[in-house]
Amino acid sequence: MTLKFATTTDAPESAATPCIVVGLFEDRTLSAAATRVDEKSGGAIKRLVESGDATGKPGTSTLLFGLAGIAAPRVLVIGLGEQKKVDAAAFNRVAGDAARALKGLPIDAAVSYLTEIDVPDRDSAWKLRSAALAADNQAYRYTATFKAKDAPKTPQLESIAFAAAANDANVARALTEATAIANGVRFARELGNLPPNICNPAFLAAQAKQIADAHAGVTLEVLEREDMQKLGMGSLLGVSQGSANPPKLIVLRWQGKDEKTRPYALVGKGITFDTGGISIKPGPGMEEMKFDMCGAAGVLGAFLAAVELKLPLNLVCIVPAVENMPDGNAYRPSDILTSMSGLTIEVLNTDAEGRLILCDALTYAQKFDPEVIIDAATLTGACVVALGKHASGLMTRDDELADQLLNAGNVTHDRAWRLPLWDEYQSQLESGFADVANIGGKYAGAITAGCFLARFTNGRRWAHLDIAGTAWEEGRKGLATGRPVPLLAQYLIDRSA
Structure with missing residues (x-):
């Protein structure tokens, strides 16, 4: 509490x-x-x-x-x-x-x-x-x-x-914001810390329902496997093939302004456990892969904070929730997946699965014609190597959006650092068998992951937050941090000013 x-x-x-x-x-x-x-x-x-x-x-x-x-x-x-x-x-x-x-x-x-x-x-x-x-x-x-x-x-x-000084309206507002952001952070931390036999895709959907049920102005839609098949989400569904837990696409909406106002869209990677699939991860440290849904937890926590503050904006929160497991039906290296956008993807490594579920979620988000799309994901170990545990990686082609997010991170001490998304990196994703490969090779892994996602957001104001280094603390007793809830909540507060 x-x-x-x-x-x-x-x-x-x-x-x-x-x-x-x-x-x-x-x-x-x-x-x-x-x-x-x-x-x-x-x-x-x-x-x-x-x-x-x-x-x-x-x-x-x-x-x-x-x-x-x-x-x-x-x-x-x-x-x-x-x-x-x-x-x-x-x-x-x-x-x-x-x-x-x-x-x-x-x-x-x-x-x-x-x-x-x-x-x-x-x-x-x-x-x-x-x-x-x-x-x-x-x-x-x-x-x-x-x-x-x-x-x-x-x-x-x-x-x-x-x-504090008496009768200071700014101080009173600060307390209200602190309470809402703290609630969002705690919500995200609890989801991240729960084990994957509890916190699976269905559990995330149930948690989203609790948010919707408890707050007027919030609506929820949960897309099932059949719904995603009709929409052509072959990339997301490919990742889910090896798991007994069916995938969910969770869509929460907050109506803080009139329906004609374009919403802000938050998209969070919800891999509730990541074995790496057929490209299976080494055993040591694999238990930490319950934290691979912290992007989902983060956007849900930021959504909760915005709703509790009753921010005067429209907001869409989209969580592709999937478990990446190896079984006889699991997707394989060299498989070709067809994404919702129509782009085909050559799978070179099934452990680069987060971008495969995000690309379909990012395409789906565009049906709401959002003002801005921001995704958060524990996407790459390369980002941890580059920035350590202190800063999240920020990638966007929009300088104004980058400045807004960096400022929000500085205000909340939930800091990010911008990495380039130059077109020169896109060549690393070329494939001889599909429109794009799902990995870009040995170098600049965090950036090429961002470049992959950029192919599914052309013409949109979009930013990507790689929180692989900041979403949880190190060690067997390390807990989820709740990041990037403070950064995202502050960004939304700033848009409401």
Whole structure:
């Protein structure tokens, strides 16, 4: 359940809460709230600094308990690092550090005064929303497939308030946006974390139905195999051939404006498990391929956030949901598939399946005559090699759209980096047996995947987000991150301004 967010104008020494959060810079300078606490407690924080128990270094925290003159029983002092290096990225890190420390305390509520810290080129509303999202991100716990446990014996964080000026409409709006985006991120994370024997194509369709049932103005259509056969979606259906779980094409629509207004379209790769098919993946690490539907989870989460905010725009969310499995009926390397667009595709590797389901979904999206199409997909390991785990890969031929998406990522710290889509790369996709091959060879794998998708979006404003490096954390216990929900939600918020 998402944290409850609020604001407060209480002075730090008088806040009636189990814990307050203040900051300390690395040069021993106290934040404004820390200074007040220090003064009212007879120099308690400065004594910690002088003794070396509190350094202000990034990633450090110190807990003080039962300070005289302070209403809250706990004071959490967070290291802020160097003052001159405080920027948006540093603030997000500090907010995450504070949230992580709060998560380990036996408390159900807290008040943070970190929003008083100056961040260049960022206003109070941005600081509040960023701190709120960081807090909820850390508070998330995955419990769905563990044995049911008794209620925790100690309290767990349920709500957090942030210092803010009274009667600030921008701050109130920031709280509303934070709640909606946090709900979308949690929704996406939960879908990503669920195992593939639960989260299959039918389950994704059921989750979409829950969104539609719970929100006025939302409609749902789920296309079955027979519907897709009639539409000629031979590429998507080819990927689904080896699975006992039938494919679904999930279409959610939000009507926030009149019907004549062209919608924005979000398309998300929904491979609920990817064995690689006949081109089967190596065993080590294959368990992470339950995350191959995080593009679908991301667009569904962004759709949910937009609907909860009641954004004044029209929105279509399309999820091709398929499982890529090897059996006697599975598609093979050298098969030729005919896509909905009519283009034929030579399959050189059945593990390059995401683009094969997306191309038909992108063609289908054009029936709505969208203003913009944005797809999100855990598409290529090559993107992880290129950008690591910090930035999603962005590809588009539309400079204005690229700038809008990059800005949305910078605002939410859900950042992307633009890669080229030059025509020179298209030659790598040439085939002697079909209109296009589904892989482009050894080099520039993320870009040639984007080039493949570009062939199905000619004449449209379209962008591709490769989230293979950002959709989940590394390691056997790594969780889904919920990205790119914040980026997409911010993009849609900006279009509603």
